[in-house]
Amino acid sequence: MSRFGDATAITKIEDGRYEVELDGAYGFAEAINGGYLMAVLGRAAVDASAHAHPLATAANFLRVAKPGRAEVLVDTRKEGRTAGTHLVSLVQNGDRLVDAMITTGTLDAGTEPDWTGEAPPPLPAVEDCTAFQPPSAAERGFADQVDMRFDKATVGWLDGKPSGRPEARAWFRLHDGHEPDAFALALAVDALPPVALNLGAKGWAPTVELTWHLRAVPAPGWLALHGSGRLLAGGWFDEEVEVWDSAGRLVAQSRQIARVGRAR
């Protein structure tokens, strides 16, 4: 098993109830990464379902998760031939931290797309990107788990020069060699720095709701993450991420709504 595999492993206590040991190594500053939590919830949904993949995940982040023991509760709302629907909750010390509706289904790795939209402009080559290290030790946990190489055009905010467009783009893989799968994609869709940083926002931007869709079984290798946004208003911003795999396929799509960060 990879560290990511271990960190997202769930143990069944009884039908619809699982135990997990949340790994603080997937933390970043104030909180454990939401993508990591979605990966844990996705594993539980798939275990409780007749299907192999989390096709749609709509997650609400209610409270910050801490490293250590937590429970995952799966309430199957419908199990059908094509898809299952599950309400999946992460509970720690009696507090509900995340509520997610997860639609399970089974994708065939050999499926050829009937139609795909135009790919976004390609990222610069991996060697032309930057692997910035977060300044504080508290932020390095997550950064030590993922190997991300950022399109330099999208990290101007690091030097006080935000691009003025809500954008973030990077190559992504796990340092532990865990190849892309549906659960690594859950991590990938919430791995980029908030796109609002390039609009001059500062600090951590708490995700309130994030929905992502698994569109294909990803190929091994680097994933390309393309993050963008459409509107920042009244303290709220949206962030869309498309994930393309090494075979040039659109494998995941996400949108989240988040609060603009407060400067620290």
Next chain:
Amino acid sequence: MSRFGDATAITKIEDGRYEVELDGAYGFAEAINGGYLMAVLGRAAVDASAHAHPLATAANFLRVAKPGRAEVLVDTRKEGRTAGTHLVSLVQNGDRLVDAMITTGTLDAGTEPDWTGEAPPPLPAVEDCTAFQPPSAAERGFADQVDMRFDKATVGWLDGKPSGRPEARAWFRLHDGHEPDAFALALAVDALPPVALNLGAKGWAPTVELTWHLRAVPAPGWLALHGSGRLLAGGWFDEEVEVWDSAGRLVAQSRQIARVGRAR
């Protein structure tokens, strides 16, 4: 009250439990429109919350709703100063039809955007669009409630000439004079014909999961709906809708994942 207002009105039975009379006039062929159902659920969430608007709605469509009495159950998962999170379910004759996670909050109608992305290319003028009528009486229920004027470039599928791109664009308003609000936007984001029709798909395309975000309080007048998609593969397709109001503001964003329709 407008017909839409009446049709989405809820009556509180007790805390977290509401009654609604589903109006078959918002049906289209096999099913009552999902956007109408989301409007009903949004009203219940707001009633149960200290906040005024449904900011994020992630809805899972489990079973087809029939006209007549139904209940809406609201389970408040968290109520915060900025946002509340509610699990809202539509139940009819003992069956759960829709499960939605709804984040409530309050948007200020006077908020100016800090940043907005480029608007999509404008729709043709209303008078240059087409108000097609569905061929069967069963499909006219919904079409009689909404006044939609379609960009002719996106309804080629009606004449057996799909454009080859997953797209649907139209002007939208309610025939009953109900001006745009958060609940009419719930209807709007699920009002377009499936974008997959322009890829040669036929028939009704059941929505499995739809998440939409209210981004601003809409101005009175026509709404412009811009529908597009990114991938059709393995019988699944995504559909994104942006709604822009008459003041030129992005007021709603949605993405749904749906099954390719079966020809009838």
